[in-house]
Amino acid sequence: MPRAADKACSSSPDPLPDLPPGSPAHPGGRPAQPSGLSRRRLLGGLAGGASLLAAGASLGGSGPAAAQELRYFRIGTGTTAGTYFPIGGLIANAISNPPGARPCEKGGSCGIPGLIVVAQASNGSVENIEMLRGGSVEAGFAQADVAYWAYSGTGIFTGTRPFAELRSLGMLYAEAIQVVVRSDGFIDRMADLKGRSIALGEQGSGTLVEARLILDAYGLSESSITPLYLKPGAAADRLAKGELDGFFMVGGYPVSAVSDVAARVPVRLVPLDGEPAERLLRTQRFYIADEVPAGAYPGTAQTPTLSLGAEMLTRADRDPDLIYGVVRALWHENTRRILAEGHPQGRRFDPARAIANVSVPLHPGAERFYREAGLLGSAANEPTRDPAGQPGSGSGRGPGGEPADGRPDSRTDAGPGEPAAAGTPSGADAGKATR
Known part of the structure; x- marks a missing residue:
């Protein structure tokens, strides 16, 4: 793992909106599901709300000052019987860093100090995109094609305002x-x-x-x-x-x-x-x-x-320092160990493939991490390290969808930093986005 990913993040972004302890906000009023699991054994976001918030409050002491140190970061995942939900819970567990948590150098969280990450159940990609559009989550998982169509206002999102503010934190794995x-x-x-x-x-x-x-x-x-x-x-x-x-x-x-x-x-x-x-x-x-x-x-x-790739997405207006800290914690060796031990797909997480074929532009905070880690050149269209023969490694394209070697793409007229054109549903039954 590159040296940049081995350090604990020490940035302190502006606090996120307050959430009631034990009941993270959810569109439609659906609360996060509670859990009695320990922080280390958290799966699928079941502890995303209740146990992590309680842990943050108890470990951080009492009084207004301690409460003000906590920051919340919600991730839209998927259904409890799918893959997004357990993966999201593992990520939330790994990068949450409440006051009093075990230090990174001792095998604990390497996330932003005081950050509480909540894995939130949802219907999946399309709903997560809509929650991101509405600002009710800070990040969300989505399939690459769904993300691109939302960004460009094409495919199932034809007739909907392009979600031009959508940004990627990187591809996690192929589903x-x-x-x-x-x-x-x-x-x-x-x-x-x-x-x-x-x-x-x-x-x-x-x-x-x-x-x-x-x-x-x-x-x-x-x-x-x-x-x-x-x-x-x-x-x-x-x-x-x-x-x-x-x-x-x-x-x-x-x-x-x-x-x-x-x-x-x-x-x-x-x-x-x-x-x-x-x-x-x-x-x-x-x-x-x-x-x-x-x-x-x-x-x-x-x-x-x-x-197709499962991407972690956010909005362009999220604090770059916050997103940088989240991405650095996501790819830290401690996090990758937790993922590998917690789910078979966790073993397929690879930062060298994370930006090979992302569907929308990288968030500036994420781009900063990948550049410091040596996975991205000094310009967005410089070559990325894309191991040959890896399943799901994509086409070696840059973070905006352009060829990684900077050559023009014959399939698109997208400008630098913009995703290349993608196929759209051809059948009438492909339909518009469901909301």
Whole structure:
């Protein structure tokens, strides 16, 4: 890890808006879920509100002065049965640094002193974008294509004001598109989904966006199946009971919803390959040819699929010192160890790949970190260190989407520092952004 990432952050940004202890704000009034887990064992943001806020108050002493030292940073994640939620909880645990926490050099948090990070459950990518747009969270996870479409006002966000203030903190890992069916359901390929009851993901989720794209590419649509719009956990439960023929899931394997149903009934993953997949790779810039390895779920075989980057996003108006401290803590070796021990996808976090193909411009605070860490040149279009042959390493493009070597991109007329043009949903059923 570069030397710049080994230091504890000591910056002290302006305090974030106050949050009631134990009940972080959530659009629609939905509170964060409580947890009795210890700070070190926090998973999925369950302790994002209650336990970390309580820890900050108790460790920091009593009185107005101690309370004023606390700062709050909310991250929009995903559903409890997906990947964003547990990953978000691990990140929140790792970079929160309440008063009295174990020092960085002794294996503790290396985040901004006094910062309390809250992992907040949501419906996923689209809802996180809208919460960022409305300012109800400080950061959020989203699939790369969803982020680009929001930034540019294209794709599913056509007709919506471009979210030009959207900025990236970097790509975290590649998440796979998974079509899960029962092994005894006589579904071997995408064409077999016709006439079947298939859960596509709930409104506001990135899974629903990708499901519509995939169906269209394989000559299907919501009218050629019986669509349901369910959370992953509900879809998995119905599949196990025989009340559903299959469901889409986008996430870093193993996804808990798929693992849960695979432990109850034999399942298989439908391959995403052939000419439709090749066409998607040509037209959807952020798609990556990938495969889910054999045994990722009980009894499943190696399955070709498509994946895309999961990015951590924020707004351009967030304090650069704050974002710099968050990104430095995110990539610190202590944080990476917690992630690797806490979730299989945590082992795929790699700062050398974080900016290889981000969908929107880097936030200035994030750009400062990557430059100091030697991962970004003195100009945004200088080469990045992009290890060859790494899954999800992208195309070696700079932080604004331009080629990393600074050569003009034949696919776009975007200027320096702007994302390159990306493919947009081609089918009528791809639809507009769901909110």
